[in-house]
Amino acid sequence: MTSVSVVVPVKDGARYLGELLDALSREGPDDVLVIDSGSADGSVAIAEAAGVRVLEVAPDQFGHGRTRNLGAQSCSGELICFLTQDATPCAGWLDAYREAFTLDPRVGAAYGPHLPRADTSPMIARELAQFFATFAPDRRAHVQRAGDASFLSNVNACYARACWQEIRFRDVAYAEDQAFGVDLLAAGWTKVYHPGAAVLHAHDYGPLEFMRRYFDEYRGLRETTGHVEPLRLGGVLGLVGADLRWMSAQGLPPAQRARWTARSLAHHTGRRIAAPVGSRAARLPGPLRRGLSLEGRGESAAAPPAGEVPSGTPVRPWGGRKEDYMEAALVRAHGATPLLAPVPGMADAERLRIAMILPPFRRGSGGHNTLLQILTRLERRGHVCSVWVHDVMRMHQSEWPGVLRWNLREFFAPISSPVYKGFDAWQGADVAIATGWQTVYPTLLLDQCRARVYVVNDHEPDFYPASVERVLAEDTYRQGLHCIAASPWLRDLLIERYGASADAFRLGVEHDTYQPRPIARRADTVIYYARQGTPRRAVPTALAALRELYERRPNIRIVLFGDNTPLETAFPYEHLAVCSPEQLSWLYSQATVGLCLSLTNFSLMPKEMLACGLPCVEVAGVSAESIFGTDGPLELAELDPSALADALLRLLDDPALRERRSLAGIEFVASHTWEHATDEIEAGLRAALALREQAWV
Amino acid sequence: MTSIDDDALETTDPYAENERLRARVAALEAELIEVQARANAAVAAAQERAYWLERWHIDLNALMRKPGAREFRAILRAVRAVARQGRKLKRRLGT
Numbered sequence: 001m002t003s004v005s006v007v008v009p010v011k012d013g014a015r016y017l018g019e020l021l022d023a024l025s026r027e028g029p030d031d032v033l034v035i036d037s038g039s040a041d042g043s044v045a046i047a048e049a050a051g052v053r054v055l056e057v058a059p060d061q062f063g064h065g066r067t068r069n070l071g072a073q074s075c076s077g078e079l080i081c082f083l084t085q086d087a088t089p090c091a092g093w094l095d096a097y098r099e100a101f102t103l104d105p106r107v108g109a110a111y112g113p114h115l116p117r118a119d120t121s122p123m124i125a126r127e128l129a130q131f132f133a134t135f136a137p138d139r140r141a142h143v144q145r146a147g148d149a150s151f152l153s154n155v156n157a158c159y160a161r162a163c164w165q166e167i168r169f170r171d172v173a174y175a176e177d178q179a180f181g182v183d184l185l186a187a188g189w190t191k192v193y194h195p196g197a198a199v200l201h202a203h204d205y206g207p208l209e210f211m212r213r214y215f216d217e218y219r220g221l222r223e224t225t226g227h228v229e230p231l232r233l234g235g236v237l238g239l240v241g242a243d244l245r246w247m248s249a250q251g252l253p254p255a256q257r258a259r260w261t262a263r264s265l266a267h268h269t270g271r272r273i274a275a276p277v278g279s280r281a282a283r284l285p286g287p288l289r290r291g292l293s294l295e296g297r298g299e300s301a302a303a304p305p306a307g308e309v310p311s312g313t314p315v316r317p318w319g320g321r322k323e324d325y326m327e328a329a330l331v332r333a334h335g336a337t338p339l340l341a342p343v344p345g346m347a348d349a350e351r352l353r354i355a356m357i358l359p360p361f362r363r364g365s366g367g368h369n370t371l372l373q374i375l376t377r378l379e380r381r382g383h384v385c386s387v388w389v390h391d392v393m394r395m396h397q398s399e400w401p402g403v404l405r406w407n408l409r410e411f412f413a414p415i416s417s418p419v420y421k422g423f424d425a426w427q428g429a430d431v432a433i434a435t436g437w438q439t440v441y442p443t444l445l446l447d448q449c450r451a452r453v454y455v456v457n458d459h460e461p462d463f464y465p466a467s468v469e470r471v472l473a474e475d476t477y478r479q480g481l482h483c484i485a486a487s488p489w490l491r492d493l494l495i496e497r498y499g500a501s502a503d504a505f506r507l508g509v510e511h512d513t514y515q516p517r518p519i520a521r522r523a524d525t526v527i528y529y530a531r532q533g534t535p536r537r538a539v540p541t542a543l544a545a546l547r548e549l550y551e552r553r554p555n556i557r558i559v560l561f562g563d564n565t566p567l568e569t570a571f572p573y574e575h576l577a578v579c580s581p582e583q584l585s586w587l588y589s590q591a592t593v594g595l596c597l598s599l600t601n602f603s604l605m606p607k608e609m610l611a612c613g614l615p616c617v618e619v620a621g622v623s624a625e626s627i628f629g630t631d632g633p634l635e636l637a638e639l640d641p642s643a644l645a646d647a648l649l650r651l652l653d654d655p656a657l658r659e660r661r662s663l664a665g666i667e668f669v670a671s672h673t674w675e676h677a678t679d680e681i682e683a684g685l686r687a688a689l690a691l692r693e694q695a696w697v
Numbered sequence: 698m699t700s701i702d703d704d705a706l707e708t709t710d711p712y713a714e715n716e717r718l719r720a721r722v723a724a725l726e727a728e729l730i731e732v733q734a735r736a737n738a739a740v741a742a743a744q745e746r747a748y749w750l751e752r753w754h755i756d757l758n759a760l761m762r763k764p765g766a767r768e769f770r771a772i773l774r775a776v777r778a779v780a781r782q783g784r785k786l787k788r789r790l791g792t
Contacts (some may be wrong), residue, residue, distance in 0.1 A: 108752040343722055351730050384734045402751035418740035427733070 002098055004075030004158075005031040007069050011059070013085025014041040020088050021050040025171040027094040028662035033075050037062040041184070045087070065169030065176035068154065072164050081158040087201040089156075090115065096141075096196030097158040104143045108163030108189030109180070112156050112197025120202040122260050123267045126246040128202060135154060135193040141401040145190050152181035152191060156199040163189050174220025174297070205294075211274035212294035217291070218278030231276040239268040297396070324392070327441035328472050336444035336479065339451065342696045346430060346450060347689035354378060354385045354681035354685065355429035356417075357443050358435035360395035363411045364578065366604055367457040370486070370507060370677075371435050372412040373453075386429070392438045396421065432686045436460065437469075440476040451688040454481040455681065456490060456502075462536060482691060489626035490601045501691065503684040507604050508674030513581045514611035516666070517589035521613075522557070522618040523655075526594040526648055529605055530560040530567055538597040538619065538639060539567075545644035546595075547571050552649065559591065581608075588612035592658070593651045595644070602627055606634065607672060610665030615658050617647045633665035 006029045010017060017034075024032055032052040036044050038059035047054045055074060057067060072080050079101060083089070093112070100110035113132035116125035135149070136142050154177040166185045169176040184191060206211060221227040243264040247257045274292075281289050290296055356375055361368045379385050387397060389404050396404060405419035420426075428448025434440040437460045443452055454476065466469035477483065477498035484503050485491040491504035531537045546558055550571035560567060561576035561584075572593060579587065585608075588594065594609040594616040602623040609616045610633055618624045620636035628634045637647035651658050750757065760766060 295771035343726060344719060345723075346726075349726070351734075353730060353733055384730055386737055398754075400754065402748045405741070405746050406752075407746050416738075416741060418737050418744060427736075586771060 002079055003031075003077045004029040004079045004081060004094060004097070005033065005075035006081040006083060007033045007035065007068065007075060008083050008085060009035045009037070009062075009064075009071065010039060010043050010047070010085045010248065011037045011062070012039045012041045012043060013045050014039070014046055016086040016088060017043055017046045018050070020083065020085065021047065021052060023089045023093075024052075026091070029081065029094060029463070030077055031075050035065065035067055035071050035074075035557070040371070049371075057681075063171055064154075064174060065171045065179075068169050068176065069171075072159070072161070078161050080161060080164060082154045082156075083199065084201065087114070087155050087199040090198040090200065095198050096194045096198075100141055100158070100192040100194040101160060103141060103192055104190050106188065106190045107143070107156060107160060107192050108167070108184045108187075109152060109159045110159070110192040110194055110197065111152055112194050112199065114153070114155055114201040115198050116202045117200050119204070121204050121267075122247045122250070122252065122264065123243050123264050124202050124204060125250075126243055130242075132193075136195050138598075139195050141192055141194040143190050143192050144185075146185045146188070148185070148307070150178065150181035150185055152177045152184070153203050156197065158197070169399075172223060174216060174223065174295075178221060180200075191544060207263065209294060210267055211270040212292055212443050214271050214274040215278035215281065215292045216294050216297065217279040218275040222279045222281070223308055227279070229279040233269070233272050234312035236265065236268045236272055240264045248673075258680040276312050277692050297428045325438075325441070325468065325472060327445055331441050331444050331479070336452075337447045337449075339449055339692065340428075342450060342689070342692045343375065344693070347686045347693060349430070351382045351384060352689075353428070353430040354433065355388055355431070355446075356384050356385065356433045356447075357388045357390055357435060357439040357446075359438050360389070360391055360393050360409075361408070361411070363407075365411075367436065368408075369412045370457060370604070371455065372408060372415055373508065373674045374678050374681050375417065376413045376415050377674060379416050381678075381682070385415075386427075387415065387417050387419045388426070389419065389421050389608065390424060390439045390442050391421060400512055430616065431688060433685075434476075434481060437473040437476045440479060440481065441472075443481075444479055451685075451692045452481045453685055453688045454483045456483050456485045456494065456683075458486065459490060459493060462600045481687035482684065484681055485601075487602050487623055487626055489623035492626070496579055503680070503687060505677050505680035505684065506672050507602075507607060508616065508677040509604070509607050509611045509669050509672050510581065511670075511673065514585050514588070514608040516613040517586050519586060519590050522590055522592055523675075524555060525557045525559060525591045526593050526595060526652070527559040527561065527591040527614075529562045529597075531562040532565070532567055533563065536599045538599055541641055542595060542597055542644065543567065543569055544641035545648070546573075548641050548645040549648050552645065553652070556652070559587070561587070584608065585612055588614040593617065593648055595648065597639075597644075598622065599626075599639070600654075607669050610634075611669045613662045613666055614663065615651050617644060617651070617659035619644075628668065633668045634662060 006024060008017075008020065008665065014404075033055060034043075034047040034052055035055045035057060036047070037057050044054055055070075057070070068082060071082070079097065081094075081097065083542070096112060097110055101107045114128050116128055135144075135151075157177060163184060167180060167187060167189075170179045170183075172179060181191065196228065203213065218227075218229050221229075240261060244257065244261060244286055247260060252260070277284075277292070281292075284292070354636070356371065358368065358371065374387055386404070387408065391397065398409075399421075401419050401421045405415075408419060409415055423442065423446065426446055426448070430450045432443050432446050432449045432452050434443040434452065434454045436457070440454060455475075461470050461473040477494050477500045481500075482502070483491070483494050483500045485494055486505060486507055488504045491502045494500040494502040526546070526549065528542060529537065530539055530542070532539045547570045549556060550558065550616055558571060558573040559576055560573050561579055564577045566575040576587070588609050589612045591614055594606070594614045596603070596605045596609065596616060597619045599619065599622060605618045606618055606624070615633070615635060617635045617637055619639045621638070624636060626635055630636065635647045635651055637643040651661065744751075761770070
């Protein structure tokens with residue numbers, strides 16, 4: 001006869017342990033092992049009195065999987081049964097398990113039903129009866145194979161030693177049995193549900209404790225099987241109705257039925273709330289997780305003991321989830337989708353079908369403002385335009401296209417084009433315009449295009465340290481798209497460093513807003529665009545320069561703007577946070593000198609300062625000279641605190657120089673309009689089409 | 698036979714054929730632009746109209762597929778019709 005060992009992990013299980021061991025003695029296994037992890041209620045004495053082996057482990061060494069592996073190692077039966085301390089085997093329990101392992105040559109585990117005790121609440125009694133009935137509607141033992149339910153419960157289960165040795169329990173904090181069920185079927189073993197291998201077992205708690213237990217259960221299920229319980233409150237009344245029918249069938253008197261109905265409503269509602277929250281426990285703060293857990297478990301998983309290989313948690317694919325930069329991988333693997341054959345004369349067509357592909361956006365994004373200012377003007381010129389948002393970071397996951405369109409109009413410019421999210425409705429275009437490095441790869445995969453163009457607002461690889469993003473951003477310039485760069489410096493860089501074909505356009509200024517306002521200009525105010533979250537703005541060097549300036553001229557008024565969080569500085573200043581364009585125009589009209597640095601492409605802000613008559617200091621040797629020359633309206637200085645402080649002081653101390661720079665600035669940027677920028681972009685689009693025609697010939 | 702010879706003569710003139718095809722392509726291109734412009738305008742107008750529905754993630758089609766939705770709508774229409782008749786009657790009595 002097959003030898004059987006029974007392992008019972010225990011902690012403060014005195015209530016049912018004696019009854020359990022009595023029942024076991026009647027079933028007659030070869031060996032019973034109780035593993036106690038710090039009981040203080042006499043459990044160990046009960047076990048010793050029953051004459052079974054007792055193994056004691058420190059409470060902090062207990063783990064549902066780890067301790068059961070220890071139990072299996074510490075006994076010798078060919079079959080290893082596991083019971084919880086409150087599961088009392090019914091008569092015939094062991095024979096049923098022995099029979100279960102004869103039903104198929106690959107049976108690795110078997111389990112039986114949990115029967116309610118006499119005082120079990122109707123909700124739990126019904127649930128147990130109906131749940132286990134689904135495994136054996138005909139009340140006969142059933143073999144379950146890969147593809148069947150993976151359910152397995154160590155409240156009452158039995159394992160073939162060979163199967164346990166191959167799979168072993170994962171060292172997870174909860175639901176190690178569910179994980180074993182998944183792993184067992186995946187490894188080609190089968191399992192058996194035997195209705196004869198029954199135990200008396202039911203947990204009854206108050207409604208709040210039940211919620212905390214369901215929190216634990218569904219948290220464990222998520223961690224082991226990846227199951228995510230959806231949030232749905234519907235169906236509670238149906239479950240209460242089922243409980244009522246059950247009570248009626250069991251012959252409960254009306255008074256008891258009424259009392260249990262209220263509990264049933266609380267129970268099922270609590271479960272509907274606690275289960276989805278438990279599935280999402282990882283998103284909750286640790287102290288809250290601990291507070292909600294009936295077991296007081298704050299961390300996600302127990303730490304493995306030294307010397308053991310930690311087991312991983314299987315995570316199922318997330319619905320609709322794509323890998324980041326999947327389009328880049330596709331382009332690398334298969335190349336770009338071929339362009340349509342050019343139509344003769346398409347570069348000169350009066351109206352073009354233009355599709356602009358945008359990366360995710362936020363209010364205040366300068367790059368998006370540039371793009372949409374230009375798009376509105378292309379629309380006015382009769383081109384047939386559409387906007388496609390490539391939501392690579394899932395920033396707009398919860399926003400539908402109509403909302404994206406409304407936000408684009410609200411944040412940037414009143415476009416008339418439709419806005420699409422993703423490319424499911426893609427309909428082709430004469431020119432598809434990529435507008436940020438993340439949009440280049442999906443643009444390369446779009447079909448039905450005659451040409452592809454890349455409007456380059458900045459040298460984006462410089463936004464990243466060594467990273468995948470940096471490599472992919474650099475590669476966008478080598479994909480054969482015709483580039484239209486936002487400055488001659490950037491155009492030359494794209495041509496020289498990457499061998500791209502490129503034109504340039506000049507960023508426009510909204511002259512209706514940015515103009516000298518009727519306000520007296522102060523003689524003591526330096527304003528600085530202190531955007532600390534943007535490394536290319538060289539904030540540490542600029543703050544050092546302002547500190548030096550303050551030390552040399554303590555009466556200078558310094559104003560920082562552009563970041564909602566005030567910066568910690570060694571000098572006093574006024575904090576202005578993020579301002580609207582209107583507010584900025586007044587600020588620029590009142591200040592004495594502006595400071596705005598960029599370590600990559602020249603940005604719009606110094607132009608807007610100049611348009612308001614504000615002389616401005618910029619960093620020399622990067623991109624500003626390509627637009628303004630070396631002695632234009634800007635005061636240029638090396639990227640050095642002292643040099644920048646010197647430049648600021650030159651302007652502060654020399655009213656004639658300030659006046660000269662101010663007038664030169666207003667005059668210089670007068671021609672920098674969005675209409676002009678649109679002229680240049682449109683010419684770039686037509687150049688791309690012309691290049692296609694030439695290449696075809 | 699004569700007509701076939703005429704066709705053959707027409708198609709063998711490469712310049713004329715080229716011009717004919719160019720004109721056909723231009724016409725198709727113009728038609729495509731028009732269709733696309735109308736489609737874009739229709740989609741943009743629909744997005745404009747459906748903004749608040751989209752903001753609140755309300756899919757009316759899905760809503761109307763729910764059990765009881767048709768009946769609810771029928772009741773609303775009936776109530777509206779009664780209210781309309783009531784207002785009409787009130788106006789008549791008032792005059």
